Amino acid sequence: MALHSWLARPQRRLGPFGLVVLLVVGALVTPLSLDMYTPAVPHMTEFFGTSEAMVNLTLVGYFLFFAVGLLIFGPVSDRYGRKPVLVAGILAYALASAACALSTSIGMLIAMRVLQALGAGAVSAVSTAVVKDAVVPERRETLLSLVQVMFVVGPVLAPVVGALVLQVADWRMTFWVLAGIGAVCSALALLFDETLPADERYEGSVTGSLKQLGVVARNKGFSAFLGIVGLYNLPFMAYIAVGSYVYITFFGLSELEYSLYFAVAALLTVLGPFAWLAASRFVSARRFTGILLGVGLASGLAMLAVGELSPVLFCLTFLAFALAEAAVRPYSTNILLSQQEGDTGAASSLINFAHTAIGCVGMLVAVLPWPNFVTGIGIIIVASMGVGILGWIALLRSRVPLAGIKDDEAGSVGATVLDLR
Structure with a gap:
């Protein structure tokens, strides 16, 4: 079956291959953000002159607010459409990643990690919904296999990638790499065609959409x-x-x-x-x-x-x-x-x-x-x-x-x- 025939809703600018790339790269965002910088944690403790517990908040805070983002932005996309939430989420992620790299204090790094997590939560929640919106039922499992493999492999490979980055640069470079991934994903998201038509959206208030x-x-x-x-x-x-x-x-x-x-x-x-x-x-x-x-x-x-x-x-x-x-x-x-x-x-x-x-x-x-x-x-x-x-x-x-x-x-x-x- 040709890749074009997988789509229940066409992607005029991205095409089917571009949509797959967007979903796969989007799936990489979370595992890389959670684990890629962990080899640099000792260096960050020394750099900021703070405790390990404070640096650990950059991980715990991310995990907590990523979960918050997952709960909020999926229902919001049912109300306003997938594209606005996807674009806003990935742009917030990319900008927050750059701000993490520029952080001058541990407090600023924790705050930017929270923003980064909310953006990643929006991307993750919307990406799964897009698969159901845009792909014919008999091909969903194949595409989900490509997307879900990133959730499985990402947490295992991310520390290895982070260790390799530290061979040539300091901890800031790990966040610049994440910002670069966010920039690529942002460009793809801007080309993305909405997959949830207005007449199929939830018609109540935002609060009502969250109640769903x-x-x-x-x-x-x-x-x-x-x-x-x-x-x-x-x-x-x-x-x-x-x-x-x-x-x-x-x-x-x-x-x-x-x-x-x-x-x-x-x-x-x-x-x-x-x-x-x-x-x-x-x-x-x-x-x-x-x-x-x-x-x-x-x-x-x-x-x-x-x-x-x-x-x-x-x-x-x-x-x-x-x-x-x-x-x-x-x-x-x-x-x-x-x-x-x-x-x-x-x-x-x-x-x-x-x-x-x-x-x-x-x-x-x-x-x-x-x-x-x-x-x-x-x-x-x-x-x-x-x-x-x-x-x-x-x-x-x-x-x-x-x-x-x-x-x-x-x-x-x-x-x-x-x-x-």
């Missing part, structure tokens, strides 16, 4: 499925938070060796989002979800059994989980969006917010006083996947409707978690 978040959340199938697939993000972000301690402190590797392990994991995880595209010819989404939950649980048990023996075994056991996490995102996002006829922006906001919030919990749980971080990550994986399996069985046996999963079950909703048509 509650309308979407009350969709039991949507919320239950989102809660189950969102559990993958908890161990994944736990790994991002303490992976360096595992490789450097626990296994005694150098910073370069640690970066190489991260890079290898990232390159292999790219395959995850495309696993469903290959598997969908042979298995249903329902069965595939059960298989992925089983793979995730098995990887956690394997990590607890052999993960402490060597960095290679730790990396391999986590990679099995990461591939499952990467595989579930594209088709689950498409299924979640399909639960709503309207309020796509609100649905997109809730999807991204849930992943962000659950990931934040994972980062906090990761630093609990575990016997060691390998054991901690293994327990987090097993617990998350165990809860996910129980929730999946309960959802399948319930009368809660779930389009794309239950609409073809022919009455056999639930023998075992892996017996899922």
